[in-house]
Amino acid sequence: xxxxxxRDHIMIAHSFRGEVFGPxxxxxxxxxxxxxxxxxAELDADNIVVDIGLATAQLHEALAxxxxxxxxxxxELAGVNTTTEFLAQLIAQRLATxxxxxxxxxxxxxxxxxxxxxxxxxxxxxxxxxxxx
Amino acid sequence: xxxxxxRDHIMIAHSFRGEVFGPxxxxxxxxxxxxxxxxxAELDADNIVVDIGLATAQLHEALAxxxxxxxxxxxELAGVNTTTEFLAQLIAQRLATxxxxxxxxxxxxxxxxxxxxxxxxxxxxxxxxxxxx
Amino acid sequence: xxxxxxRDHIMIAHSFRGEVFGPxxxxxxxxxxxxxxxxxAELDADNIVVDIGLATAQLHEALAxxxxxxxxxxxELAGVNTTTEFLAQLIAQRLATxxxxxxxxxxxxxxxxxxxxxxxxxxxxxxxxxxxx
Amino acid sequence: xxxxxxRDHIMIAHSFRGEVFGPxxxxxxxxxxxxxxxxxAELDADNIVVDIGLATAQLHEALAxxxxxxxxxxxELAGVNTTTEFLAQLIAQRLATxxxxxxxxxxxxxxxxxxxxxxxxxxxxxxxxxxxx
Amino acid sequence: xxxxxxRDHIMIAHSFRGEVFGPxxxxxxxxxxxxxxxxxAELDADNIVVDIGLATAQLHEALAxxxxxxxxxxxELAGVNTTTEFLAQLIAQRLATxxxxxxxxxxxxxxxxxxxxxxxxxxxxxxxxxxxx
Amino acid sequence: xxxxxxRDHIMIAHSFRGEVFGPxxxxxxxxxxxxxxxxxAELDADNIVVDIGLATAQLHEALAxxxxxxxxxxxELAGVNTTTEFLAQLIAQRLATxxxxxxxxxxxxxxxxxxxxxxxxxxxxxxxxxxxx
Numbered sequence: 001x002x003x004x005x006x007r008d009h010i011m012i013a014h015s016f017r018g019e020v021f022g023p024x025x026x027x028x029x030x031x032x033x034x035x036x037x038x039x040x041a042e043l044d045a046d047n048i049v050v051d052i053g054l055a056t057a058q059l060h061e062a063l064a065x066x067x068x069x070x071x072x073x074x075x076e077l078a079g080v081n082t083t084t085e086f087l088a089q090l091i092a093q094r095l096a097t098x099x100x101x102x103x104x105x106x107x108x109x110x111x112x113x114x115x116x117x118x119x120x121x122x123x124x125x126x127x128x129x130x131x132x133x
Numbered sequence: 134x135x136x137x138x139x140r141d142h143i144m145i146a147h148s149f150r151g152e153v154f155g156p157x158x159x160x161x162x163x164x165x166x167x168x169x170x171x172x173x174a175e176l177d178a179d180n181i182v183v184d185i186g187l188a189t190a191q192l193h194e195a196l197a198x199x200x201x202x203x204x205x206x207x208x209e210l211a212g213v214n215t216t217t218e219f220l221a222q223l224i225a226q227r228l229a230t231x232x233x234x235x236x237x238x239x240x241x242x243x244x245x246x247x248x249x250x251x252x253x254x255x256x257x258x259x260x261x262x263x264x265x266x
Numbered sequence: 267x268x269x270x271x272x273r274d275h276i277m278i279a280h281s282f283r284g285e286v287f288g289p290x291x292x293x294x295x296x297x298x299x300x301x302x303x304x305x306x307a308e309l310d311a312d313n314i315v316v317d318i319g320l321a322t323a324q325l326h327e328a329l330a331x332x333x334x335x336x337x338x339x340x341x342e343l344a345g346v347n348t349t350t351e352f353l354a355q356l357i358a359q360r361l362a363t364x365x366x367x368x369x370x371x372x373x374x375x376x377x378x379x380x381x382x383x384x385x386x387x388x389x390x391x392x393x394x395x396x397x398x399x
Numbered sequence: 400x401x402x403x404x405x406r407d408h409i410m411i412a413h414s415f416r417g418e419v420f421g422p423x424x425x426x427x428x429x430x431x432x433x434x435x436x437x438x439x440a441e442l443d444a445d446n447i448v449v450d451i452g453l454a455t456a457q458l459h460e461a462l463a464x465x466x467x468x469x470x471x472x473x474x475e476l477a478g479v480n481t482t483t484e485f486l487a488q489l490i491a492q493r494l495a496t497x498x499x500x501x502x503x504x505x506x507x508x509x510x511x512x513x514x515x516x517x518x519x520x521x522x523x524x525x526x527x528x529x530x531x532x
Numbered sequence: 533x534x535x536x537x538x539r540d541h542i543m544i545a546h547s548f549r550g551e552v553f554g555p556x557x558x559x560x561x562x563x564x565x566x567x568x569x570x571x572x573a574e575l576d577a578d579n580i581v582v583d584i585g586l587a588t589a590q591l592h593e594a595l596a597x598x599x600x601x602x603x604x605x606x607x608e609l610a611g612v613n614t615t616t617e618f619l620a621q622l623i624a625q626r627l628a629t630x631x632x633x634x635x636x637x638x639x640x641x642x643x644x645x646x647x648x649x650x651x652x653x654x655x656x657x658x659x660x661x662x663x664x665x
Numbered sequence: 666x667x668x669x670x671x672r673d674h675i676m677i678a679h680s681f682r683g684e685v686f687g688p689x690x691x692x693x694x695x696x697x698x699x700x701x702x703x704x705x706a707e708l709d710a711d712n713i714v715v716d717i718g719l720a721t722a723q724l725h726e727a728l729a730x731x732x733x734x735x736x737x738x739x740x741e742l743a744g745v746n747t748t749t750e751f752l753a754q755l756i757a758q759r760l761a762t763x764x765x766x767x768x769x770x771x772x773x774x775x776x777x778x779x780x781x782x783x784x785x786x787x788x789x790x791x792x793x794x795x796x797x798x
Contacts, residue, residue: 026336027335028336046417083176085180089135146678217403256407259402269794284578309748313746315750351580423543428561429563520563520565552718612712655721660666
């Protein structure tokens with residue numbers, strides 16, 4: 001199995017609901033350094049997993065409505081605890097949609113799956129792994 | 134599949150027995166930067182894999198009897214080659230025990246597995262991956 | 267010249283005023299990974315620049331009222347653009363105060379200066395360097 | 400499952416054929432920081448996955464004909480798009496051959512697989528995962 | 533003294549002349565992860581060292597004719613050993629020119645200096661530090 | 666001012682004397698990732714600060730009697746608190762000696778200074794900066 005990974009980042013404000021979150025129930029924020037990893041069983045005719053230029057551009061677009069915002073005010077995320085693991089899934093699903101509608105290029109249909117990892121600090125990260133049927 | 138990873142470190146002395154270890158048969162030491170990764174198929178009602186505060190605290194406790202010691206003198210490790218890969222397994226098993234007895238929180242029973250990675254330098258690391266039944 | 271550096275982090279929300287900040291004028295947030303570096307011309311009698319345990323603890327305390335907050339609501343920071351470079355200076359000055367009143371240990375009077383660096387992402391950081399006397 | 404990972408690097412020139420590569424069709428170059436990860440279900444009698452000295456040395460040898468070259472002129476790679484993902488596979492297969500002929504030590508027959516990851520910059524990497532039957 | 537640092541990268545081919553370079557006399561290549569650090573004694577009225585958006589954009593432009601090329605064929609670099617340290621100086625000087633002609637913004641005249649660091653692998657880097665007047 | 670930096674590492678056991686060291690008074694150990702940085706005002710005729718091959722080899726030799734040892738038993742270090750900052754100075758002085766006797770090459774006489782940084786974990790490091798007269 002092959003994988004290609006590209007990196008971008010977002011800088012957001014948010015707050016959490018639930019005692020489990022302790023001080024993070026208050027409005028605070030985070031930089032998430034986002035790694036999007038595309039998996040594929042065999043390389044295509046160009047010897048690539050995915051067009052890395054498209055992968056980078058599509059990841060950037062998939063993050064565009066999130067960065068420099070307060071996620072608590074985002075219409076799609078109303079009432080949601082936007083934890084690092086939840087955001088990893090959200091971004092992976094957005095990328096999967098873009099694979100499905102051809103924005104990752106004509107050969108991206110051969111992709112086996114996507115893993116998105118968000119690094120929230122030098123001591124914590126979360127990821128979501130999605131497999132195409 | 135989701136994962137959440139937290140980081141801590143230990144600073145230990147030890148020595149190895151066996152020609153395969155070459156100069157590392159002598160008493161020496163290491164800093165191990167320890168990444169503990171908790172996997173879960175679905176998020177819980179708070180949208181988390183595990184309480185990251187508990188995960189960080191329990192990892193720290195699981196390392197407490199190891200750091201600032203000579204592992205050669207540790208009662209649990211007498212006569213054992215405490216290689217990086219062995220220690221990764223030891224720490225993963227300790228964390229699994231803590232999941233089992235509730236110290237990672239009431240929802241941690243939903244965890245699918247734990248991977249522990251020990252970085253021993255900028256050029257070497259080892260890991261152990263454990264899956265719950 | 268010697269230096270010892272310790273690392274911690276904060277997760278904050280804030281917004282900026284001024285066209286130069288573009289989209290960062292909106293409420294957003296950041297993780298700042300904070301490196302505090304203490305300089306000293308000669309080592310003390312214990313062969314150290316500073317008690318690294320105290321340095322770590324004092325850095326953590328100097329950050330305590332900032333992390334998990336919206337800096338726009340912080341009484342000390344009302345109307346201030348809390349840029350990465352400004353926060354580096356604020357934290358360096360707080361550490362200098364703690365050196366001055368003995369919280370970094372009795373020998374910390376021999377320190378020559380402090381540099382604080384804040385990493386806001388994998389592609390940007392800022393620092394402030396302060397020299398005593 | 401256990402894993403041990405060692406790191407080395409190569410510095411190469413190459414060019415690509417195909418519109419998908421855009422400006423990378425021109426002769427350019429890359430540093431690839433190479434992580435070779437060896438997997439094993441159970442530790443051997445010495446409590447190791449693989450002799451880390453041999454793993455490091457064999458990785459270095461497996462890279463020796465690639466580094467400080469123009470891959471476009473390499474006899475084995477004539478007419479091949481030497482993408483990061485392709486090179487990850489090439490290096491993994493070379494290491495698998497070395498496992499097979501005993502150069503990774505007499506116990507390396509117990510290895511379950513190899514993953515090779517090439518980091519081409521701070522924002523992009525590729526990997527290939529190989530499983531022994 | 534304050535500093536703000538932004539990061540970009542280039543991927544180039546080149547060769548060296550001189551026995552001191554050993555195998556690097558052959559055509560090979562490198563990824564250079566480039567950190568450009570801007571220093572300033574006092575913050576401007578917006579509490580910044582430099583407009584980080586402009587700094588990032590100008591660094592990218594200053595690298596544009598270098599990336600995805602063979603430096604041996606670059607008209608400005610004919611017959612030059614394009615070592616990591618030489619390139620650090622070249623990029624620092626290009627950024628200084630851009631400060632001088634206003635492309636880093638109207639307040640960039642207050643900058644005290646620029647340091648450019650090029651990371652060529654996980655084990656080697658080079659830098660050039662330039663001070664204005 | 667130019668600088669070139671190379672990296673290596675050592676894995677050692679040691680203990681400290683003095684209450685300030687707390688639990689580190691017990692025999693423990695560390696991996697020190699060692700960065701040796703060579704400074705020079707002007708490049709030599711080959712456009713380099715120092716022969717990077719010699720710098721790497723000489724750093725490795727300067728560390729050879731330290732790695733895989735218990736520093737408490739090292740004849741040169743008897744009764745010494747081998748703190749990270751002390752070791753940074755020791756290694757810088759050893760490299761300075763090697764510059765002085767020509768082992769860094771015939772042009773190394775033009776070097777302005779050496780800085781050695783030891784990273785002891787992901788959250789702590791120490792350095793020593795030495796300037797040639």
